[in-house]
Amino acid sequence: MPTTTAAGAEQPAATPTGESRLALVRRARRIDRELARTYPDARAELDFTTPLELLVATVLSAQTTDVRVNATTPALFARYPDAAAYAGADPEELEPILKPLGFFRAKARALIGLGQALVERYDGEVPARLEDLVTLPGVGRKTANVVLGNAFGVPGITVDTHFGRLARRFGWTTSEDPVKVEHEVGELIPKRDWTMLSHHLVWHGRRVCHSRRPACGACPVARWCPSFGIGETDPDAAEKLVKPGPTPSPSTPQPPAA
Known part of the structure; x- marks a missing residue:
């Protein structure tokens, strides 16, 4: 100004x-x-094929490397293909998959909470608006802009x-x-x-x-x-x-x- x-x-x-x-x-x-x-x-250095996969990978990338996340997500995405699968996940099954990433118990809780919020609020779909994404548990502006820019083509910093x-x-x-x-x-x-x-x-x-x-x-x-x-x-x-x-x-x- x-x-x-x-x-x-x-x-x-x-x-x-x-x-x-x-x-x-x-x-x-x-x-x-x-x-x-x-x-x-x-490009985004996290591997994904859907908005949900990118959202999950970005949440998991906190306090670890993209390389480690990319080594972990193929098995994760195969086991949990949609938001409902995360919402109903058994922590005892999810945690071992996430263990290589560190903080795996907290990250398992985060993914379960994320899946539940998506199912309850957005019919299991990842929303394509910043104001909606930041209401999801564990999702701030940084994560939201990653998803918007790379999964939906909505410009974001x-x-x-x-x-x-x-x-x-x-x-x-x-x-x-x-x-x-x-x-x-x-x-x-x-x-x-x-x-x-x-x-x-x-x-x-x-x-x-x-x-x-x-x-x-x-x-x-x-x-x-x-x-x-x-x-x-x-x-x-x-x-x-x-x-x-x-x-x-x-x-x-x-x-x-x-």
Whole structure:
């Protein structure tokens, strides 16, 4: 929102980096376009074939890895094909399937409660509206946006730890609050691109822009990043920090222009 000076003239609201609003929007979109080129196959890394499977997998992904969830869900989905099956599940049968994920008793209770809520409120179908999804037990905005964007094609921004970290490093926001991050970043990027933006930042955060030691020298968006230099800047050393997966092929990174 604009601010008003003592003289009564409106001034543009300050951006996190001090650049103009227009410059911030252009830089944010340039970063997203470059990440799209770097990760053309970016997608949700949880395996699913139906909205229910994605909802369940996302709930299970808390405090574990997508790889571990994907190793567990084939047997789970075969045994529990619909919401009614989860609603009537015997914890003694469900818990052993979930044991590799950790917190398996709590996760079993969560899936049973989720199935019951879907059966009681939505005839066993996963709703396609954010306001409905967030009423389900264990489902917050992050999980809801994952399901909406990837199962229903409804644009949404998924603010996980990777997304929030990169959004702050890119100077798109200063907030630690996921809801504020979602709204502030959403004002920079066209709505139609929100779901893919989420994938781009998550993939980049997992592979290059790590929490403790980002690989700045192997980063394809280094020249537009105000945080360039917080990690390893030597290209050869940085390349060794890149995690497995689709690897970026950047041009020589440069610090952002003053």
